[in-house]
Amino acid sequence: MEMVTIDKERCNLCGLCISVCVRRIIEEGDDSVRITDPMMCILCGHCKAVCPENAPNIPSLKEEEFEPLPLKGDIHKADQLMGFFRTRRSIRIYGKEPVERDKIEKIIEAGRFAPTGGNRQPIRYVVVETPEKMEMIRKKTFEALLEEAAKIERAVKRHEENGEPISHIVGYKQKTELKRDLDSASS
Numbered sequence: 429m430e431m432v433t434i435d436k437e438r439c440n441l442c443g444l445c446i447s448v449c450v451r452r453i454i455e456e457g458d459d460s461v462r463i464t465d466p467m468m469c470i471l472c473g474h475c476k477a478v479c480p481e482n483a484p485n486i487p488s489l490k491e492e493e494f495e496p497l498p499l500k501g502d503i504h505k506a507d508q509l510m511g512f513f514r515t516r517r518s519i520r521i522y523g524k525e526p527v528e529r530d531k532i533e534k535i536i537e538a539g540r541f542a543p544t545g546g547n548r549q550p551i552r553y554v555v556v557e558t559p560e561k562m563e564m565i566r567k568k569t570f571e572a573l574l575e576e577a578a579k580i581e582r583a584v585k586r587h588e589e590n591g592e593p594i595s596h597i598v599g600y601k602q603k604t605e606l607k608r609d610l611d612s613a614s615s
Contacts, residue, residue, distance in 0.1 A: 430487050431466040432475070438483040445475035445484060526557065 439460035446454045446461060453464045454475060460483065463469065476484040504512070536553050544550065556562050586592040 436460040438481040444478040448474040
């Protein structure tokens with residue numbers, strides 16, 4: 429089991445890691461901070477990000493890919509951030525030429541660092557590289573959506589006729605079939 433540790437030689441007892449620990453498992457010790465319950469750590473990296481001495485060691489975070497939080501004065505102002513958000517656009521018209529593999533890998537790598545609830549990273553990526561597979565996924569997705577729409581219509585009708593509660597949960601069968609199709613598309 430991977431666990432966070434503190435390098436006692438580097439720790440200066442500033443306490444910044446204590447204040448950002450979402451699990452509240454870091455406390456001040458005599459010569460450094462200490463982890464009270466390593467099994468409770470979710471390996472989120474908050475402690476490492478704020479430590480000015482890089483004392484926390486988290487094996488899954490390679491030093492060369494870890495970026496500490498910017499200093500307070502270097503953080504973008506709200507107006508700058510809003511301006512950045514306003515320049516972002518969704519793209520719905522795509523070129524015919526394939527995207528280079530290294531670019532796709534960089535995008536996926538960036539996704540590894542996106543925040544998720546509890547740092548669980550329950551994310552899976554499927555790279556579809558051929559127009560034929562993309563078309564197959566498009567058709568399967570459309571079929572699944574039509575099936576769901578029909579189920580919702582039937583549920584609404586039953587609700588209107590006899591007050592039956594409306595269930596909007598996707599059926600297990602459709603989920604497993606769609607997962608199987610996505611798996612085959614990515615292989």
